[in-house]
Amino acid sequence: MGGGPDAHFRLWLRAGLTGCEFARLLAGKHGSVAVELHVDVAPPAAWLNNVFDAHARAGHVVIAVFPSIATEAAVVDLLTVLQANPRWSLRRGLKTSPLGGVLIGLEWITGSGDTSEVMGFAPFPTMPVPRRSPYVALATWPGGRSNPFRGTGSTPPARPGVVSFLDAPHGLGYDAYEGRWKATSERVTELMSIPPDDARLYRRATFVLTPEQAAGLALDH
Numbered sequence: 001m002g003g004g005p006d007a008h009f010r011l012w013l014r015a016g017l018t019g020c021e022f023a024r025l026l027a028g029k030h031g032s033v034a035v036e037l038h039v040d041v042a043p044p045a046a047w048l049n050n051v052f053d054a055h056a057r058a059g060h061v062v063i064a065v066f067p068s069i070a071t072e073a074a075v076v077d078l079l080t081v082l083q084a085n086p087r088w089s090l091r092r093g094l095k096t097s098p099l100g101g102v103l104i105g106l107e108w109i110t111g112s113g114d115t116s117e118v119m120g121f122a123p124f125p126t127m128p129v130p131r132r133s134p135y136v137a138l139a140t141w142p143g144g145r146s147n148p149f150r151g152t153g154s155t156p157p158a159r160p161g162v163v164s165f166l167d168a169p170h171g172l173g174y175d176a177y178e179g180r181w182k183a184t185s186e187r188v189t190e191l192m193s194i195p196p197d198d199a200r201l202y203r204r205a206t207f208v209l210t211p212e213q214a215a216g217l218a219l220d221h
Contacts (some may be wrong), residue, residue, distance in 0.1 A: 045085030056142035102214035120206035
């Protein structure tokens with residue numbers, strides 16, 4: 001493993017700093033998570049489409065890391081570029097964060113026609129604590145329903161035509177899966193206790209931006 005931003009991001013996940021036990025597990029499991037590096041500020045949407053499609057065929061969770069993006073304004077530029085492509089769309093959350101941030105949802109159409117909810121990471125104070133990463137990144141599960149325990153136990157049920165990280169394969173038995181889900185919930189709650197925040201607010205949010213920056217986006221409600 002090299003020492004570039006892609007390797008750094010993988011180590012950040014493996015360290016458990018997101019609070020997510022599944023992210024920690026998959027980041028350290030060979031062949032489960034692909035980390036793709038893009039050094040330009042605003043990539044062509046076609047590049048991300050090709051990357052996501054390729055890793056869908058390989059059965060990988062995929063994370064695109066953008067070390068050159070260092071401001072909220074540059075994130076807005078990135079989202080504007082993606083929104084111009086028919087496989088990408090933006091949505092504004094109905095609520096705001098406790099600090100008044102605007103919740104932005106980014107969605108991507110998979111090769112099979114499902115809507116994949118994309119998770120965002122960024123080193124901005126507007127982001128919820130578990131998503132404050134060393135670099136801006138977009139992460140998604142680009143495949144279909146590969147989690148046999150989706151909708152059982154503590155896991156929220158699936159929505160028709162929509163996939164997310166909850167649908168990614170994990171290779172765990174039911175008891176181990178439930179144990180990691182419980183540990184994740186407890187750790188994330190702890191991380192978000194000061195200032196008081198609620199992880200459920202961000203389940204469909206990719207980024208949280210200041211109102212001033214979010215005003216530069218064309219958003220669906």
